[in-house]
Amino acid sequence: MTWGVWGKNFNENQVIETMHHCLEQGITTFDHADIYGDYTTEKMWGDAFAKANIARENIQLISKCGIQMLGKARPENRVKHYQYDKKYIISSAERSLKELKTDYLDLFLLHRPSPLMNPSEIGEAVEYLISSGKIKDFGVSNFTNSQINLLQQDTAVSANQIEISLTATNSLTDGTLDSLMSQEITVMSWSPLGSVFKEDTDQNKRIVQKLSVLSEKYNATQDQLLLAWLLKHPSKIYPVIGTTTKQRMTNAAKAQDIDLELQDWFELLESSVGRRVA
Numbered sequence: 001m002t003w004g005v006w007g008k009n010f011n012e013n014q015v016i017e018t019m020h021h022c023l024e025q026g027i028t029t030f031d032h033a034d035i036y037g038d039y040t041t042e043k044m045w046g047d048a049f050a051k052a053n054i055a056r057e058n059i060q061l062i063s064k065c066g067i068q069m070l071g072k073a074r075p076e077n078r079v080k081h082y083q084y085d086k087k088y089i090i091s092s093a094e095r096s097l098k099e100l101k102t103d104y105l106d107l108f109l110l111h112r113p114s115p116l117m118n119p120s121e122i123g124e125a126v127e128y129l130i131s132s133g134k135i136k137d138f139g140v141s142n143f144t145n146s147q148i149n150l151l152q153q154d155t156a157v158s159a160n161q162i163e164i165s166l167t168a169t170n171s172l173t174d175g176t177l178d179s180l181m182s183q184e185i186t187v188m189s190w191s192p193l194g195s196v197f198k199e200d201t202d203q204n205k206r207i208v209q210k211l212s213v214l215s216e217k218y219n220a221t222q223d224q225l226l227l228a229w230l231l232k233h234p235s236k237i238y239p240v241i242g243t244t245t246k247q248r249m250t251n252a253a254k255a256q257d258i259d260l261e262l263q264d265w266f267e268l269l270e271s272s273v274g275r276r277v278a
Contacts, residue, residue, distance in 0.1 A: 004041030008244045015048035021246050025253040031240050033064035039073040042099035050101045064111035065092035082114035089125035108135040113147045123154025145179040159186040165194030166229055166272050181235045192239035193226050206271040220258055227255035232265050
């Protein structure tokens with residue numbers, strides 16, 4: 001999302017260079033959505049990928065569909081809304097394939113739930129996309145347990161990309177992670193660093209204070225410790241990092257080597273919620 005006009009607005013050479021840097025760190029999955037950059041970022045990335053000399057089988061591509069944004073790209077939209085009819089889901093996936101210069105997506109997600117979702121119609125679209133080889137797996141983003149259960153009447157859901165971080169911990173206790181684990185659904189975290197480096201709040205001051213102590217103990221950066229906190233969870237969370245900075249990408253990859261001690265993990269949680277853990 002941040003490689004295009006919604007972020008650093010990389011030129012083609014910068015995109016290629018950043019792709020290769022990711023691969024050098026062992027980061028091989030690239031997370032897209034049709035709406036990024038007002039429906040422009042997939043093409044920007046795909047044009048660069050076509051010249052990057054990277055074998056398709058060595059990377060994984062994810063995209064999402066369903067959000068209809070207001071903007072220049074779709075002047076017919078009068079209001080932001082969600083669209084999940086069979087024809088649109090298929091056409092959106094095919095558009096992403098074209099823009100990303102690939103024959104298939106490793107994972108295709110519904111970006112946000114709609115109150116008008118028809119599970120059987122979504123299931124028909126997913127069945128077509130999988131059977132035709134256009135997607136390998138199907139998942140969702142920002143869906144509740146009940147919404148996933150609704151979809152699973154007609155099609156298997158293999159992943160849910162949710163907001164979870166040290167500053168967004170509701171899924172630890174509201175049953176989200178429990179349900180995803182019990183169904184063996186892959187958990188992905190968007191904004192895995194939360195608001196720690198974005199907002200000057202009492203919560204973040206407490207977190208940073210604890211991170212400062214632990215940084216010395218683990219010889220790690222604060223962003224690494226935030227990722228290590230997520231990676232400790234038994235649901236095997238996959239953080240979706242949003243940085244465009246090469247050093248932060250390198251740090252993120254190395255966070256996998258940090259095994260937080262049990263009490264350190266709970267001290268960080270305590271710093272987030274501002275009280276002893278119940």
